[in-house]
Amino acid sequence: xxxxxxxxxxxxxxxxxxxxxxxxxxxxxxxxxxxxxxxxxxxxxxxxxxxxxxxxxxxxxxxxxxxxxxxxxxxxxxxxxxxxxxxxxxxxxxxxxxxxxxxxxxxxxxxxxxxxxxxxxxxxxxxxxxxxxxxxxxxxxxxxxxxxxxxxxxxxxxxxxxxxxxxxx
Amino acid sequence: xxxxxxxxxxxxxxxxxxxxxxxxxxxxxxxxxxxxxxxxxxxxxxxxxxxxxxxxxxxxxxxxxxxxxxxxxxxxxxxxxxxxxxxxxxxxxxxxxxxx
Numbered sequence: 001x002x003x004x005x006x007x008x009x010x011x012x013x014x015x016x017x018x019x020x021x022x023x024x025x026x027x028x029x030x031x032x033x034x035x036x037x038x039x040x041x042x043x044x045x046x047x048x049x050x051x052x053x054x055x056x057x058x059x060x061x062x063x064x065x066x067x068x069x070x071x072x073x074x075x076x077x078x079x080x081x082x083x084x085x086x087x088x089x090x091x092x093x094x095x096x097x098x099x100x101x102x103x104x105x106x107x108x109x110x111x112x113x114x115x116x117x118x119x120x121x122x123x124x125x126x127x128x129x130x131x132x133x134x135x136x137x138x139x140x141x142x143x144x145x146x147x148x149x150x151x152x153x154x155x156x157x158x159x160x161x162x163x164x165x166x167x168x169x
Numbered sequence: 170x171x172x173x174x175x176x177x178x179x180x181x182x183x184x185x186x187x188x189x190x191x192x193x194x195x196x197x198x199x200x201x202x203x204x205x206x207x208x209x210x211x212x213x214x215x216x217x218x219x220x221x222x223x224x225x226x227x228x229x230x231x232x233x234x235x236x237x238x239x240x241x242x243x244x245x246x247x248x249x250x251x252x253x254x255x256x257x258x259x260x261x262x263x264x265x266x267x268x269x
């Protein structure tokens with residue numbers, strides 16, 4: 001077993017374990033903290049896959065901004081504990097069955113195809129770095145990039161409108 | 170060296186855990202986090218394919234997915250705050266009325 005593969009296995013273990021921790025934590029704050037671990041390990045996977053720009057964007061946008069927003073709302077609402085209404089008894093077994101079915105289906109589809117070995121191809125010089133990403137983004141994908149800015153503006157206005165208190169008459 | 174298939178299987182496992190989170194949990198904030206986990210696993214698959222096929226376009230797409238996820242979280246959490254203000258609870262089993 002090469003060191004690369006051992007690293008992959010350990011990181012995959014951490015990623016799956018933290019995802020399961022997020023799923024089964026009773027307290028929503030713990031779920032959020034487990035999810036931050038998961039995002040961190042996925043960022044390391046991006047580094048292994050020679051995508052340094054995406055890895056750092058993952059850390060700043062996902063593990064930083066988005067999770068701070070989550071933690072802020074959890075603590076603002078005091079929504080740490082899960083719902084108190086009893087679940088229907090068939091809810092959880094059905095969900096587990098459907099999830100297992102989805103996983104088996106996905107893994108079967110992956111292994112029924114011919115897979116490309118990542119080791120066969122060495123990445124080009126500077127592949128996935130800020131320079132190549134920026135060149136592609138601002139030449140070929142300029143219009144989608146501008147559309148994203150409008151999307152973010154709309155989301156910002158929407159969040160403000162939704163949370164604004166109505167003025168009492 | 171892990172192959173593309175390893176990364177895709179890991180992505181599938183993370184996606185399944187996210188889907189289970191949406192189905193099992195009843196705290197809408199945790200459901201949102203599970204949706205983020207699913208988006209993240211799709212991003213992992215994108216980056217793995219970008220590496221395997223030596224195409225930077227997959228990484229550009231991940232960039233766009235991150236933007237959409239940020240916008241979605243901002244609006245979704247604002248919705249949750251607004252619902253909490255009117256109903257004083259965010260249990261999704263209580264959100265069964267169209268007009269509160």
